[in-house]
Amino acid sequence: MHERVPLSVDSTGVLLIRRLDSVSALLPSAPIRGRTAPRTRRRVSARRYLTVIDSTNASRSCRLSEPLTALIRTANGTCFESTPATTTPVIGVPCAGARSATWRAAPSSVAISMLAEVGAGGPAGLVTEAMARHLGDRVIGICDSPVGLGRRLARILGADPDRAWIDYVGLNHLGWVRGLRVDGRDELPRLLADPGLLGSFEEGRLFGADWIRSLGAVPNEYLHYYYFNREAVRAYQAAEQTRGAFLREQQEGFYARTKDPGTSALTAWNRTRAEREATYMSENREAAGAGDRDESDLDSGGYEKVALALMRAVARNERTSLILNVRNRTTLSVLDADAVIEVPCLVDASGAHPVAVDPLPYHAVGLVTAVKAVERAVLDAADSGSRAAAVKAFALHPLVDSVTVAERLVDGYLKVHPGLRYLDRP
Structure with a gap:
């Protein structure tokens, strides 16, 4: 049935x-x-x-x-x-x-939820949680951001990324690497103690060595919007166009080029993707004085590689470990069992199973619980069609500093996006 x-x-x-x-x-x-x-x-x-x-x-x-x-x-x-x-x-x-x-x-059957490049507080975890309300543990969300961060750190420390265990915990686009174990030894303290190593990778340049050492962990790149909010806002206000507008124009240009029978779609797409990767979070890097992305920074792991690894583990029962978006169960005591979190999981034919992790420090608890409350409010708004619930979702977000701003955001989105007209209830 x-x-x-x-x-x-x-x-x-x-x-x-x-x-x-x-x-x-x-x-x-x-x-x-x-x-x-x-x-x-x-x-x-x-x-x-x-x-x-x-x-x-x-x-x-x-x-x-x-x-x-x-x-x-x-x-x-x-x-x-x-x-x-x-x-x-x-x-x-x-x-x-x-x-x-x-x-x-x-x-x-198992469903994979993957949504790419949408800014702070990405919706991969949110959409996974919406689907999990009906499909339970058979829906698994993926993001290549924590995978790419873990691989970069492993290479910097001279370790094989495929042999390193990444202690990562949080929500989608809101997580921290708190340890990197190779053969049972945590190599992250060595990274934190070396200013040269901390300045040799993208997140190190983005956040600065002093702040990373203060945290005792390496933040996901999207936490730059939270930790350096004023600088990021100024950089985006000064930009010629939003990231969304850039991507839309770039994608339309790609489709236009592929209409030419003499154009190689693969070559055109690789060129488009390379430009997209090179300009990714460029405003944040400019605000931080982090410079252009290095070749090593461009190796994110890729959604396709994460998806394939997940598929092989489930379809062929090839047991592996991956950082995934799954239901919390008892992993983080500050969240309920159904909250979708982003953590290391053991994956086999029976699905993805979150690994026990240490409790979050209080500063992380505050951000994680606040953003999870926002996700729940978003789901309530989508389910009820309530404009008030949509305003609440915006107003509760740590990056929105006023209910008045939240109301303006909802009004603006309703004008631009006809698909949101279902938000017509009180």
Whole structure:
């Protein structure tokens, strides 16, 4: 028997369906925009269906079926199609671009939630928590930011990133590396004691050696918005355009170039992605005087690599450890069991299991619980359609300093984004 579950899916862009190209090695033979992925050697029995509803026109809804066929209409009207023809994947990827969706999933299947580059307080954990209310532990959120940070630290310390255990804890885009163990020895104190090493990687230059030593941990890069808020705000106010506007124009330019039959889509996309990585958080780096990104800073691990590692662990029962967004259970005592957190997990065919971690220090407790309250308020607003709940979600955020500002933000978003018009209740 399949269960039928209503969900809300935030519109975050048009790239997610393209990630099927990256994960195709574990998917069945699947023509994706004219290309065919290799067949998987292993057949699995899980089935997945997804109905995606265009928030601007319900008649343009589309359905994934038999067993996974996608026609995705994104927020800007672009369509993508993927039609696997033979076996069924054990893992499905939620698709961005529509506000509401319906899942029918076999009890044995697993869903991956991944949403990239959306600023402070990323929604990967939030969307994972929304889905987990219906799918439980069968939904797992991924982000490459903590993975990339851990790999950079391991290389700086002369360790093999694949052999290092990263003690990382927090929420999506709000976490800290508190230890890095190689062969049972914590190497992070050696990093904290060496100013030269602290200045040799992106986060070290972004936050400064003194502040990292004061914390006794290396923050996720997105914590720059919190720790250096005034500097970040000034830098973004002085920018010619927002990051979102830059990405939209860049993506539209990429699609325009691929219409030329003589253009290699892969070459064009690699060039686009390289520019995107090089300009990532450039305003924050400028505010901190951190300079341009080094080649080593550009190795984030990649969403596709994290997703593939997760897929292999689940589909092939290849046990591994990954930093993932999963339900808290009893991991952090300051949050309830259903709160989605970002922590190291052991992953196998039975799913992702969070590893026990030390308690958060009080300064981190304050940020984590405040942002989790914001996420819960966002989910309440999406579920109830209440404008007041949306204002509350903004007002509670640590980066919003006034209820008046929160009201202006909601009004501004309602004017620009027609998909939010459902927020019409008190």
